[in-house]
Amino acid sequence: MKIERVDLYHISQRLVAPFVTSFGPQQQRDSLILTVHGDGLSGWGECVATNDPGYSYETVQTAWHILTDFLIPAVLGWTFEEPWEVPEKLSFVRGHPLAKAAVEQAVWDIAARRDNLSFAQKLAAPYEEGPRTRVRVGVSIGIQPTIADTLNVIREKVAQGYGRIKLKIKPGHDVKVAEAARTAFPELPLMLDANSAYTLGDAPVLQVMDPLNLLMLEQPLGYRDIYEHSLLRPQIQTPLCLDESVHSVADARFALAIGACDIINIKPARVGGWTEARGIHDLCREEGVPVWCGGMLETGVGRAGQLALASLPGFTLPGDISATDRYYAVDITPPFTLNAEDSTIDVPDGPGLGVEVDRKQLKRVTLRQETFS
Numbered sequence: 001m002k003i004e005r006v007d008l009y010h011i012s013q014r015l016v017a018p019f020v021t022s023f024g025p026q027q028q029r030d031s032l033i034l035t036v037h038g039d040g041l042s043g044w045g046e047c048v049a050t051n052d053p054g055y056s057y058e059t060v061q062t063a064w065h066i067l068t069d070f071l072i073p074a075v076l077g078w079t080f081e082e083p084w085e086v087p088e089k090l091s092f093v094r095g096h097p098l099a100k101a102a103v104e105q106a107v108w109d110i111a112a113r114r115d116n117l118s119f120a121q122k123l124a125a126p127y128e129e130g131p132r133t134r135v136r137v138g139v140s141i142g143i144q145p146t147i148a149d150t151l152n153v154i155r156e157k158v159a160q161g162y163g164r165i166k167l168k169i170k171p172g173h174d175v176k177v178a179e180a181a182r183t184a185f186p187e188l189p190l191m192l193d194a195n196s197a198y199t200l201g202d203a204p205v206l207q208v209m210d211p212l213n214l215l216m217l218e219q220p221l222g223y224r225d226i227y228e229h230s231l232l233r234p235q236i237q238t239p240l241c242l243d244e245s246v247h248s249v250a251d252a253r254f255a256l257a258i259g260a261c262d263i264i265n266i267k268p269a270r271v272g273g274w275t276e277a278r279g280i281h282d283l284c285r286e287e288g289v290p291v292w293c294g295g296m297l298e299t300g301v302g303r304a305g306q307l308a309l310a311s312l313p314g315f316t317l318p319g320d321i322s323a324t325d326r327y328y329a330v331d332i333t334p335p336f337t338l339n340a341e342d343s344t345i346d347v348p349d350g351p352g353l354g355v356e357v358d359r360k361q362l363k364r365v366t367l368r369q370e371t372f373s
């Protein structure tokens with residue numbers, strides 16, 4: 001297939017509630033949406049970079065720059081057979097995985113549509129077992145003003161049917177919140193995400209949470225501290241999960257080789273796309289390490305891509321793939337809804353991403369748009 005045209009949209013949507021992590025609050029969610037066109041078909045991708053370089057060094061502005069000045073010109077007029085050719089095609093740009101993943105997602109979508117396969121079917125082609133038709137999900141709860149507020153939000157999410165709760169923590173907002181949640185919900189599958197807010201010296205604080213029977217503690221230490229995670233791991237009983245530190249199959253291999261984690265959160269954007277994400281999944285599966293699909297407050301476009309990834313056989317833990325209404329009152333795609341009876345979301349089974357973008361709504365939330373042909 002040949003990529004004949006690319007459209008890029010900078011959109012801005014208001015979250016139904018502010019999302020607060022250890023690196024700060026977020027209420028207005030800007031993202032980039034990208035469409036590739038060729039052979040009479042279109043494919044959609046989402047760039048999940050945010051306005052601030054808190055989670056990643058990339059922002060909406062750096063992604064716009066890297067996409068419009070380098071990545072889009074590189075794929076315009078390009079003829080490819082399969083989406084797994086994208087990483088090599090874009091390898092002349094160092095880093096910037098969130099920008100690259102948007103291109104790769106759109107190419108997976110258009111190629112799956114060409115093959116009359118769902119994204120999940122195309123991704124799952126190498127495995128004996130087909131893709132799951134529904135995936136288990138949980139919900140990630142940002143830092144709330146008080147412990148009482150946290151318990152109220154948990155109560156609300158549990159009532160909606162979420163079977164796994166993740167709480168964001170930061171120094172000074174950790175042990176008491178986790179203990180209160182565990183006391184109020186003794187059986188609840190509960191986990192914590194620190195987004196790199198601690199250092200190895202904080203191990204005593206993290207040890208206090210050993211008896212809380214937590215599913216896992218996600219990324220307590222620095223973005224670049226895989227080695228230090230390997231030093232922390234034997235000091236705590238809570239299973240350790242890496243998010244921010246793993247950017248590639250090579251990082252994952254290193255982390256597993258030195259015993260830095262028990263679990264990996266795979267976000268396709270963080271690792272530059274679905275090909276690399278699938279590679280990490282394959283490695284972890286060989287090593288018997290469970291993985292789950294993380295989230296970045298995606299629109300329905302990104303959400304469809306997460307569901308496809310999480311349908312692969314090694315994704316044995318619930319992902320951060322919540323129902324649309326938890327983020328946006330009105331989204332740019334029809335809503336994804338939670339199956340409350342088993343805390344799952346259905347994997348789209350139509351061709352490609354299996355969701356249609358509502359162009360009127362897309363237009364309403366677009367701040368700027370550019371077309372490349």
Ligand code: OSB
Nearest residue numbers: 055140195294295296297298320
């Ligand atoms: O660390 O997983 C994270 C959101 C933005 C940036 C980083 C993270 C998150 C989440 C939200 O935890 C997950 C979601 O619901 O999309």
Ligand code: MG
Nearest residue numbers: 193218219243
């Ligand atoms: Mg995380």
